[in-house]
Amino acid sequence: MRFDVITLFPELFAAHQAVGVTRRAFEPGGGIDLRLWPLRDYAEDAYRRVDDRPYGGGPGMVMLVEPLQRALAAVRQSQGEPGAPRLPVILFSPTGAPMTQQRVRALAAGPGAVLVCGRYEGIDQRFVDAEVDEEISLGDFVLSGGEIPALALIDAVARLQPGVLNDAASHEQDSFAADSGLLDCPHYSRPERLPDGREVPAVLLSGHHAQIARWRRERQLELTARRRPDLIAAARAAGRLDKQDEQYLASLGL
Numbered sequence: 001m002r003f004d005v006i007t008l009f010p011e012l013f014a015a016h017q018a019v020g021v022t023r024r025a026f027e028p029g030g031g032i033d034l035r036l037w038p039l040r041d042y043a044e045d046a047y048r049r050v051d052d053r054p055y056g057g058g059p060g061m062v063m064l065v066e067p068l069q070r071a072l073a074a075v076r077q078s079q080g081e082p083g084a085p086r087l088p089v090i091l092f093s094p095t096g097a098p099m100t101q102q103r104v105r106a107l108a109a110g111p112g113a114v115l116v117c118g119r120y121e122g123i124d125q126r127f128v129d130a131e132v133d134e135e136i137s138l139g140d141f142v143l144s145g146g147e148i149p150a151l152a153l154i155d156a157v158a159r160l161q162p163g164v165l166n167d168a169a170s171h172e173q174d175s176f177a178a179d180s181g182l183l184d185c186p187h188y189s190r191p192e193r194l195p196d197g198r199e200v201p202a203v204l205l206s207g208h209h210a211q212i213a214r215w216r217r218e219r220q221l222e223l224t225a226r227r228r229p230d231l232i233a234a235a236r237a238a239g240r241l242d243k244q245d246e247q248y249l250a251s252l253g254l
């Protein structure tokens with residue numbers, strides 16, 4: 001699959017591609033062909049201007065339509081091999097719909113997308129109206145642009161590429177991944193006892209696999225009920241809580 005990123009700051013994307021388990025996804029044959037399109041290269045005036053003041057007044061600057069349109073035209077031309085699908089254009093914007101693992105999974109299964117990273121107060125609405133298929137937000141907090149949300153999406157898609165996570169089961173156990181819809185349980189490793197005396201929960205050292213599974217399920221239920229009651233409601237509505245789960249939640253008074 002292919003991601004074409006239109007951005008004023010292409011250098012932000014280089015470090016991510018170079019590190020960690022996801023690095024493989026960006027190597028040849030790794031599943032993701034990531035191409036960067038520096039928006040400043042598509043400014044045409046002598047000052048390489050990509051923004052201007054908003055009509056109607058007010059604070060901040062607005063990204064100009066024309067450099068964005070020229071950059072997108074260059075992306076489309078590069079995608080123009082016969083039979084190539086027309087990739088959707090995703091704009092990262094604080095007014096977009098929240099990113100979800102469901103959306104990440106769907107993108108990972110598709111041919112890719114053109115990712116447009118906004119900066120300043122926003123983008124001229126005429127570009128959005130004419131060219132953008134979908135607007136995505138990273139959440140209800142204020143960033144200085146769409147690059148970090150784009151990186152978040154690329155990272156989430158990269159780790160779903162075959163061969164990136166060697167252990168297929170770790171996908172399934174992720175918070176929000178297909179099955180439980182509950183938050184993950186706590187994890188422990190060596191040493192069994194820290195110098196200050198704190199120990200690993202005994203059940204995890206017991207070798208009783210059924211008891212370990214039950215303990216983990218109860219930790220998931222307790223953590224999710226306390227921290228994300230919305231996810232408990234969703235799991236309940238989807239029929240993902242059994243009688244034993246409900247009894248345990250009732251015993252917590254949650």
Ligand code: 9D3
Pocket residue numbers: 092093094118119120121122136137138139140141142143144145146149
């Ligand atoms: C007072 C209006 N502000 C909206 C909250 C203006 C504004 C602030 C920050 C307009 C754009 C931005 C830059 N942010 C993004 O481009 C952005 C973003 C974000 O700020 N939060 C979460 N997700 C995203 S995706 C793109």
